[in-house]
Amino acid sequence: xxxxxxxxxxxxxxxxxxxxxxxxxxxxxxxxxxxxxxxxxxxxxxxxxxxxxxxxxxxxxxxxxxxxxxxxxxxxxxxxxxxxxxxxxxxxxxxxxxxxxxxxxxxxxxxxxxxxxxxxxxxxxxxxxxxxxxxxxxxxxxxxxxxxxxxxxxxxxxxxxxxxxxxxxxxxxxxxxxxxxxxxx
Numbered sequence: 001x002x003x004x005x006x007x008x009x010x011x012x013x014x015x016x017x018x019x020x021x022x023x024x025x026x027x028x029x030x031x032x033x034x035x036x037x038x039x040x041x042x043x044x045x046x047x048x049x050x051x052x053x054x055x056x057x058x059x060x061x062x063x064x065x066x067x068x069x070x071x072x073x074x075x076x077x078x079x080x081x082x083x084x085x086x087x088x089x090x091x092x093x094x095x096x097x098x099x100x101x102x103x104x105x106x107x108x109x110x111x112x113x114x115x116x117x118x119x120x121x122x123x124x125x126x127x128x129x130x131x132x133x134x135x136x137x138x139x140x141x142x143x144x145x146x147x148x149x150x151x152x153x154x155x156x157x158x159x160x161x162x163x164x165x166x167x168x169x170x171x172x173x174x175x176x177x178x179x180x181x182x183x184x185x
Contacts, residue, residue, distance in 0.1 A: 004101045008130045011035065011072070012105055020122045024062045024109045027125070031070075031077075032057055035130070038075035041176065045084040048151060051167045052078065052175050066126035067095060067104065073132055076176065087166050088138050095129055104129040135173035140166050 002012040014034055018027065031037065040060055041052040060068070060079050067085060070077045085091045093099045107125035143149075143162045150158040169175040 002103050002105055003130070005132065008102070008132070011130055015105060015107075015128065020108050021110045024125065025058070027107065027109045028057060028060065028062065031068075031128075035070050035072045035077070036075050037070065037072070037077045039077070039180075041076070041078040041179070043078060043080040043084040045081055045087060045166075048161060048164070048166070049168050050175075050179060051084070051169075052172075052179050054179060062109075062125055064124045064126070068107075068126050068128050070128065070130050071133075071135060072130060074135065076135075078172075079126070087141050088172065089141050090133065090138055091129075092141075095127070102129070102131070135176065136171050138172040140170060140172075142166075 003009045011034065015031070018030060022030075037057070040055050040057050042055045042059070042061065044051055044053060060077075065082065067080045067082070068077055069080055069091065080091075082096065085095055094102060095104055104127035107128050108122040109125050110122060143166055145162070147162045149161045151161055151164070152158045167175065169178060
């Protein structure tokens with residue numbers, strides 16, 4: 001069992017039933033259809049002003065060390081690195097530390113680059129985490145006292161990002177709302 005939530009568990013079970021010998025493009029399309037994904041974001045844990053960028057579904061990083069967080073009630077998927085997850089307390093606790101009852105699912109897909117005799121070897125893809133958490137509850141952590149990164153902008157005095165925070169916004173929903181607003185201009 002991956003989730004105590006019946007709806008989420010149903011979706012995980014459907015995904016587990018997918019043929020493991022499909023390529024990532026086919027797997028990605030099936031996820032989009034099953035989970036009603038309408039908008040995709042890629043994280044950038046080192047970009048203070050825009051830690052999320054809206055991307056096309058085929059531009060997603062589909063690697064072993066990535067995590068796809070899907071807010072299926074919003075139709076939003078975010079591909080995140082471990083560093084980004086560590087900066088969001090609740091996701092760090094659930095996904096990386098393994099607290100709580102919900103667990104991410106490791107996606108697998110056909111690795112077409114392998115030169116196996118039978119040509120059918122699966123590859124570990126990203127982790128998939130389905131959630132109903134409100135996006136505004138996913139607060140960005142405050143940097144620790146040891147975080148000594150400075151922002152240097154033109155002729156302005158350097159500013160400590162420890163004092164400003166990891167990101168311009170305080171939570172995931174603010175980031176998405178503003179990224180979508182300003183990307184339409």
